[in-house]
Amino acid sequence: MKYSFATRAEWIMGSPFKHIRLNSQQASFVSLAEELPASDLFPLEALHTAATTVLSSHPMALQYGDAEGFIPLREWIRAEWKQHKQMEMNMNQILLTTGSQQAMDLIARVYVDLGDAVLVENPTSPGCLQILRMQGATIIPVEGDQEGLRLQSLDELIERHHPKLLFVSPNFSNPTGVLWSMDRRKQVLDCCRRHKVLIVEDDSYGDLYFEDTRTEGPFSRRYPTLCALDEHGKGGQVLYIGSFSKTVAPGLRIGFAMGHHQLIEVMGAAKQLADWQSSNLNQRLLYQLLESTTFDWHEHVALLRREYRIRxxxxxxxxxxxxxxxARYHLPTGGMFLWIQLPGGLQSELLLKSSISKGVAFCPGTLCCVDKKLGMEAIRLNFTHPGRDELLLGMHLISEAVNEFTARS
Amino acid sequence: MKYSFATRAEWIMGSPFKHIRLNSQQASFVSLAEELPASDLFPLEALHTAATTVLSSHPMALQYGDAEGFIPLREWIRAEWKQHKQMEMNMNQILLTTGSQQAMDLIARVYVDLGDAVLVENPTSPGCLQILRMQGATIIPVEGDQEGLRLQSLDELIERHHPKLLFVSPNFSNPTGVLWSMDRRKQVLDCCRRHKVLIVEDDSYGDLYFEDTRTEGPFSRRYPTLCALDEHGKGGQVLYIGSFSKTVAPGLRIGFAMGHHQLIEVMGAAKQLADWQSSNLNQRLLYQLLESTTFDWHEHVALLRREYRIRxxxxxxxxxxxxxxxARYHLPTGGMFLWIQLPGGLQSELLLKSSISKGVAFCPGTLCCVDKKLGMEAIRLNFTHPGRDELLLGMHLISEAVNEFTARS
Structure with a gap:
């Protein structure tokens, strides 16, 4: 039969990483393309212990749970984010999701009508672009520099397009790894408040900073989230999105949204129809892990920071x-990615093709840009997933591919 | 700030079970309202063993996996459904989802444009109605009887509305528990083929039949899925949806869609942007359980069937x-629900209010009907979740509430 898909189905076809993943299943293939944390640093043993506790205690761990998520885990997040990130949320302002990706999809589904203007940092994450395409949003890229979004562009674009939302990631934006300055944070927040634009702040990478906090003082005081800056951490202008995928393990698929209870309530209704709820078992596993006396989340994230800095x-x-x-690039001070402008004229998609044939992949800049032309000469490298040997091999192979192109021209 | 939600946010507000769930967290509350399997029959110990194996073997269990789902589990489903349900699918025709709910949401997102007509059985599941409302579908209810959908209504409604989709559940429809006759299955399939209407077949309850198959022969031969009847099990006209929530445990959140590779490919792209992927850890746990020598899925489901029949x-x-x-009702021969027309004039929502105050809940028929008026005098009772004592208590309390109303009138 001939299928008659919805119009939006055309906008989302061509999964960004499918081709790369197919290759990366080969044994010796090195992928610097994806948004993967280091598998060798997962707290496997501690999670095993947690699983034993959870699965030997109560069958409710396997039953349906609350659509909004396991209450003790939400309470843990509430207390932790209050103490360490100066965010003042109540329980009805926290919704657990299937990774941060679902939190972004939910806010887009309940907030964006066909044709609505939405601002994004340029470049931005492939996952965010796919979500907004699905909603039929008019996606407007905002340029930035090493301090964050450029305020003048932001202001002009808001005046011109009257957007409903601004998607940002002030702590180690994906793909550029930029860490916004304090001034820029305040200015962007003020600007959006003035124009009544809701900010969606993805803080999935926010704990992966590489600075030495012993000399500099707490990171979250110097680089508070926009949500923490908003109404003394009470939010309202900002929907905050977090995740345990990068700080514990993505296989659990646990992210969350925090914000005004009106937003969370509507997102919760959408979540319920989207998948009823995320895995209650996984939420209990994570809670058991976080509460365990043999695992310290802060120490674990500190370990990730040290190792990722080395990589x-x-x-x-x-x-x-x-x-x-x-090539041109700014070394990030955190996150998982390095964004590189290729040596003159080199096209990222051609370089990718040649690299894949050598056994390595990266993310071409075109996947991170609304207008593909803007990303044609850039690539995103993930430095957290590959072990040191793989990094050496992978970079060697890409260098080889670069050399072949530059020798030709 | 004043939020400006998308138009569709208004259509989905008022989560059907929130009020009921809030009450059911009280210790002695009995809920016959939800779609819950029996917690006391979960294979807790076997899953514990599976978790030990999975978490002591390889950190990849905690990493991101394939967006389409863990390959060995998809292969298990493919082989099992081929052998026992006569369905002939390839690997690229199977997509793992976060429960069957997500599979339904994904097909709706990629297939239904605003205003498109979609047919559903009347009454139908609250979850299905919420999904279609979110897409802004024009939802058309089709009447049925104890044999399945009434063919003449179906034909007329198709002629009049030119729907894109028909949502059905021929094996123990939620909420009525109706099991379609073989003739009706063939007729509905033919009718949809003639009119090029894609059928979405939710088979989440299909393994929970209460007949004695020793005397009657294999259930799936006498009541084949529409998908199995379609092109010798190759599908095309039917998108099939299954789930392990009712036959293993909902806490794993594992459902799946099977169908033409074009449908699965587009749904896979939508899945990726919706939540990147479902939990790789849970998929590996389930696979480990299904492959374990100490657990037999067929025996486990047979146990559920025996116990549910008793309840x-x-x-x-x-x-x-x-x-x-x-009251009027047909005893179902499988599934999880009993659909009851209340004694004359009794309103389900009023009865619910009074029942909740006594410590028991059920699902009012209004949540299962496109036109709430049609469900005003009906209720859905779940008989699988409550243990026998709870069932006694719950039914006693509802009876009390019914008596109070009928005494008054």
């Missing part, structure tokens, strides 16, 4: 090789 | 009490 430094060293001579 | 019989006995004298 980034290794990548930095490898980028000093001749192949990358004319 | 239904108990409910049947309790319905012989005077309070229910003028």
């Amino acid at each position: 980034l430094r290794l990548m930095e060293e490898l980028l000093k090789r001749p192949a990358w001579r004319n | 239904l019989r108990l409910m049947e006995e309790l319905l012989k009490r005077p309070a229910w004298r003028n």
